[in-house]
Amino acid sequence: MDRRDLLAAAGLAGPLLPLAARAASDTPPGPVAPDARVNLWPGEAPGLLDQALRDHVVVRGADPGFPDRAMEHVRTPRLDIFQAARPNGAAMLVIPGGGYARVVIDKEGYELGPWLAARGITAFVLFYRLPGDPWRDPGNVALADAQRAMRLIRHRAAEWKVDPARVGAMGFSAGGHLCADLAARFGRTSYAPIDRADTLDARPFVAAPIYPVVTMDPDFAHMGSRTLLIGKEATPALAAEHSPERQVGAHTPPSFLCHAEDDATVPVRNTIALRAALRAAKVPVETHLFEQGGHGFGWGPRTLGKPAHAWPELFLAWARGHGLLG
Numbered sequence: 001m002d003r004r005d006l007l008a009a010a011g012l013a014g015p016l017l018p019l020a021a022r023a024a025s026d027t028p029p030g031p032v033a034p035d036a037r038v039n040l041w042p043g044e045a046p047g048l049l050d051q052a053l054r055d056h057v058v059v060r061g062a063d064p065g066f067p068d069r070a071m072e073h074v075r076t077p078r079l080d081i082f083q084a085a086r087p088n089g090a091a092m093l094v095i096p097g098g099g100y101a102r103v104v105i106d107k108e109g110y111e112l113g114p115w116l117a118a119r120g121i122t123a124f125v126l127f128y129r130l131p132g133d134p135w136r137d138p139g140n141v142a143l144a145d146a147q148r149a150m151r152l153i154r155h156r157a158a159e160w161k162v163d164p165a166r167v168g169a170m171g172f173s174a175g176g177h178l179c180a181d182l183a184a185r186f187g188r189t190s191y192a193p194i195d196r197a198d199t200l201d202a203r204p205f206v207a208a209p210i211y212p213v214v215t216m217d218p219d220f221a222h223m224g225s226r227t228l229l230i231g232k233e234a235t236p237a238l239a240a241e242h243s244p245e246r247q248v249g250a251h252t253p254p255s256f257l258c259h260a261e262d263d264a265t266v267p268v269r270n271t272i273a274l275r276a277a278l279r280a281a282k283v284p285v286e287t288h289l290f291e292q293g294g295h296g297f298g299w300g301p302r303t304l305g306k307p308a309h310a311w312p313e314l315f316l317a318w319a320r321g322h323g324l325l326g
Contacts, residue, residue: 047136082113097173176212260293
């Protein structure tokens with residue numbers, strides 16, 4: 001199945017631009033499809049409680065130039081791969097958001113994959129299980145998928161022309177929470193090992209939570225994410241376990257944070273609290289707070305002409321300084 005077949009299957013068939021033709025552009029791509037895809041788990045993901053669960057994609061926007069799809073149910077967690085044409089060995093696990101109710105496909109996944117690939121960084125877009133679906137230990141299934149993804153990328157690094165030591169993670173909104181959770185709790189046992197990949201480290205080389213949901217503190221949590229992840233009646237101990245600002249330590253990787261001050265969905269206090277925790281733990285951290293951008297600005301028409309549009313280049317310069325690009 002080629003890239004056009006994948007788009008047709010998703011109901012978005014149309015003119016496709018080759019990655020090379022888009023590499024010089026500073027505007028987001030139109031419809032794209034990954035170069036490859038791989039399931040995270042051999043057979044079923046662990047802990048499925050209802051065989052009726054099916055992967056389900058919804059189309060949320062009709063503009064073919066800027067498609068907007070999301071997975072509202074995920075039975076088969078996977079990685080969609082944007083392979084760098086001239087790989088420099090770096091890789092990024094890209095974790096889209098969706099409030100833990102869905103996983104966005106285009107805006108925070110396929111939009112960034114080609115951008116990274118054009119700069120020599122192989123991108124792995126993660127479609128992770130959702131806590132509202134019927135899974136055992138639902139509050140940790142997304143973390144299990146993120147851990148498994150990091151280990152699988154390292155296990156198959158030679159195949160994908162990736163340096164296993166230089167695999168970072170980037171996430172957006174609730175995906176930013178998952179990114180920060182992975183960076184803080186990469187060593188937590190969230191599933192039973194199943195193969196040789198699970199002997200490898202799940203720690204990201206660098207982490208980039210972008211406008212992230214962070215805390216489970218009801219005073220400034222994103223309550224939709226909190227309710228789905230840990231429930232309305234979560235104990236303080238459970239809330240602390242799922243609050244990355246309460247879990248970071250010296251083991252947490254260097255982190256790049258950005259957020260818009262006018263975010264009315266996920267208060268900027270989330271990023272400020274994470275930054276304070278990272279600094280207290282003496283973890284290198286760079287933080288960019290933009291005056292405008294709102295929530296979910298991604299990298300697209302929402303930020304064209306605004307300073308927030310520059311955040312991927314700011315990330316790249318920071319990541320280069322931390323050795324991601326070799």
